[in-house]
Amino acid sequence: MKKPCHMQARGRIQGLRKPLIIAVLGAGNGGQAMAGWLASRGCEVRLTDLFPNYLAPLRRLKAIELSGAVQAEGRVTVCRDPAGCVRGADMIILATAAPGHKRLVARMAPGLTDGQVLLATPGYFSSLTVPVYLKALGYKPRLVCAEAESLIYTCRSAEPGKVAVYFVKKKMGIGVQPQSEARRVLEMIRPFYPQMVDEGHSFKVALDNVNYALHPAILLFNAGWVEAARGNWIFYKEGVTPSVIRAVEGLDAERLALGSAAGLRLTPVYKLLKKFYRVPGANHLLSLLQRNPAYQNIQAPPVLDYRYFTEDVCYGLVPMAALSRKLGLAAPVMDSIIRLASLLLGRDLGRAGLRLSDMGLESLGRKELIRTLTGQA
Template sequence: MNITIIGVGNAGSTVAVDLTLKGHRVTLLKTSNSLHMEHFKYLREKRTLSIEECGEIRTANIHCVTTNFTEALTLDTDLIILYIQTNYHESIIKQIVPYLHDGQIILFEPGYLSTAYLLKYTSKNIISVEAESSPIDCRIVSPGICSVLFKNVRNPVGVFPYSSAENTMKKLAELDYHFYLLDSVVEAALHNPNLIVHTVGAIMSIPRIEYSKGEYWMYKEVFTPSVWNLVETLDFEKIEILKYMGLQQQKYVDACKFRNFENLTIDSLEAFYDYANNYSPKGPDVPDSRYITEDVSQGLCLLESLGKVFSISTPVTTALIEIASKSLRKDFRMCGRTIERLGENNIKKILTDHITYKS
């Protein structure tokens, strides 16, 4: 396939190499001048990118590395993968809409219901796919080199419109990421693991992050029994909202096990701690990281907004937003993802889509 990846960070870069080595023609599009500039400069000059996995280094020549939308998004682009923070999805969607064409697939890695932004800004027949998480957990270790930390064994996704799901899943199978079809993009949005563990973990870690001055492994340290009580309570609020919408409910640890482990008979909590202790990335090294700035504003604010619309109490969600806002002196609701911002009618279309098709 002809694939354009928007975002030249950890996951975008790593997946670009992986898909190129699988025989796809990949274009990397950088849309900002903030993060990973030295890495991007290297890519522009060399057009080579390497991934390190289990002591082996594999290198690929990337078809195109650019900042030009016209160059990156052409009529023969089959698939667009968004690998940028969800805070910027609305802005990027507005920028790429003129270059989109009917039948094109956009894969959000992940989305937090960015499908609604597509409906908000275009009437073109675009197929939206939202993933729970990236299929590869990775980090840029130096310009032009990425390290693979972990690969999911299954990757649940929702497809909108649901009527296109069968053909879309056949196309996505060409990526060889073991995608698994959910009933709705809403399930993918709310089963984003970062909604639960990034928010609780990073907020409860703020003193430790500041004290350690960057020498910190959140997944290994923070999830003590008391903090895990918060994880489970926040997870319960998410499940109540999914139940109200008539969608599949799944605990965080069960979703984690399904994505990460072949053996589904193992204990789900043990599976989480196995990932946390053996495969998780280091960090965050500052309180003001995407673990909070993205997953509170785009994840928790969305959850709180859904709760208000459905008259479902979300006290832990609200408390975490308040603590994060006061700790970092930012009003995350001001820039937060809400039903109003996504468009109430767009949410209704998404919620009724798979029900209408299946009935």
């Protein structure tokens, strides 16, 4: 039997001899999983993180091991210095939570060079923010910025170097900026992740993020339960109910309206999940979430001060609400969730979140904004 294409590749772009050099930024669940897999396929993988205490135990290990839906083991080079980590890399994978993007960009900036590919997974508007962050620091490398709709793996790492992979998403959209580079990026990554496909505008892909669409609302409507039981229950299976679904759909309608106002046809959260997962017999959002086999081990967070709020409200709902306002749309559900999540945490997540100026969009008018985001007028 012939091996599938990505099994043959083993880290070499077809036609090239040299293994691909990949810098993975972020040694959490997703970063470890991607680093381990890419290394197992023959890439030269370097791994770094903003937090040295994530790196120390990995440095002592020989390899990162994936188990569950993927069985693989790959040896990675652990780097303390993000600039050194990215220097000379063909591709930089940003797999850290969005609140760390700005600091990580500052740390890696000295190592960047023109033409390097930065793939953020998921994107969190990084194709807009990273160039702004770099420019503010006086760096102007011409990066190719790609955003993925989500993380390719649904996984959790309970101990350093070991990742339990519950599922590998079936299909995953990528948006590349500039779009003329999309083919090159896809050719580079598809040998290892043939599920990744060109989804067009990076801004569309940034908006088609199921994390913002799901995490904040589900957490908000179960906030008491999270604290009362310290998250000792199954997040999607138990925390998602018919009423919570109505709220999720109300929120999703505002996201889709924002896309429409910008001339983009976004994908409803139901369809994104259908694309990612395999849930036999699930024909609506509720059953898709409750019965997704990949979600059966995902516990609720142990506390509310967790990335479902600090990342997905601050770097998802906050910029979406600001963009909605800029495009003349009311977004009362987004506003309400931001407001109440802020109240729960005792700090203003609106102010802590991504600003239009972080995306270089603060001074644009409506038409200019749309053109900048989507290339349309």
